[in-house]
Every structure is written in C-alpha cells, then in structure tokens.
Amino acid sequence: MRLAAIFVTTLGWATYLGGVLVMEMVWRPLQADLPPAQTGVLCQQMGVRYRWLALSALLAAGAAWTTLQLTSSYALATRQWQTILGLSSLALLAALVIAMGAFVHPLSHQRSRSGSSPEERGELRSRRVRAIAIMNIMLRAELAIALLATLIVAWPAHTLTAGGIR
Numbered sequence: 001m002r003l004a005a006i007f008v009t010t011l012g013w014a015t016y017l018g019g020v021l022v023m024e025m026v027w028r029p030l031q032a033d034l035p036p037a038q039t040g041v042l043c044q045q046m047g048v049r050y051r052w053l054a055l056s057a058l059l060a061a062g063a064a065w066t067t068l069q070l071t072s073s074y075a076l077a078t079r080q081w082q083t084i085l086g087l088s089s090l091a092l093l094a095a096l097v098i099a100m101g102a103f104v105h106p107l108s109h110q111r112s113r114s115g116s117s118p119e120e121r122g123e124l125r126s127r128r129v130r131a132i133a134i135m136n137i138m139l140r141a142e143l144a145i146a147l148l149a150t151l152i153v154a155w156p157a158h159t160l161t162a163g164g165i166r
Helices: 003-032 036-072 073-078 080-109 116-154
Strands: none
Touching: 003 036, 003 116, 036 080, 080 116
C-alpha cells in the first residue's frame, strides 16, 4: 500500500508539475510567433485539456500523499507543518486551476456576435485582453506555488537513509 501511494504521489505530481512547466516554458513562448486566430484556437483546446489533466493529477497526488501522511506515525508525530502546508498548497493549486478553467479562460475566448457595432467589438476585445493578462498572472502564480509546494514536500529529505524512507 505504501509503495503504491508513493508511486501515485510521484506520478501525479510529476504529471502536474511537468504540465505547468511545459505551459510556461514551451507553450507561452511558442504562441508569441503564431497568428492570433491560430493562437486562440490552440489556447482554447490546450486550456480545456490542461484543466482536466491538472485537476486529475492534483487529485491523485493529493489523495495518495494524504494517505501517506495519515498512515505514517513518523509524519504525524514530527511533520505536521509539512502536512498542513502541503495540503494547503494542493488546495490552492486546485482552486487556481478551477478558477482559470471555469472563469478566466472562457472570458479570453469570447467572440462578438454578428452585427455587433465597432464599439461593442472594441469592448469585447479589451475584455479578452484583460482576461489574458489575468490568466498570465494566474499561470505565473500557479508555477510559483507549485515549485514552493515541491520544496515543502521535499524539505525533509534528511529522512531518507541508506535503507530507504524512515
């Protein structure tokens, strides 16, 4: 059971963190060179896929890590701070992914209705630009929190011994 929980935690977190890093270091620089129409379609499709992959990976990693924490007398006796900060980080990351996917991302892909006046199209365009700016801030915050959560969980590496995890 313990090995399975460690495996699921590692796989889930690696999948999530890898997705965050790819979005920031690969996708964002790449979209700067794409035509706006192509960027919009790709962003919409990648955003939906990323949201579900990220939430699934966070859920799997969080459930398995929580199981490890609750079934380890050593962790409960000596690392309550790690458990509290780790679970808080996971909850905050899940909330960020949900907020981006449910509220901000759809705003960045709104289209004007046919017959809209130039003023209405201009207002919609400015709302999309604001939504994209908010999304950029949220994505950078997500990356910072994910890296901080990785440090929090990895912090007690001194518990690793030649014989394995205590």
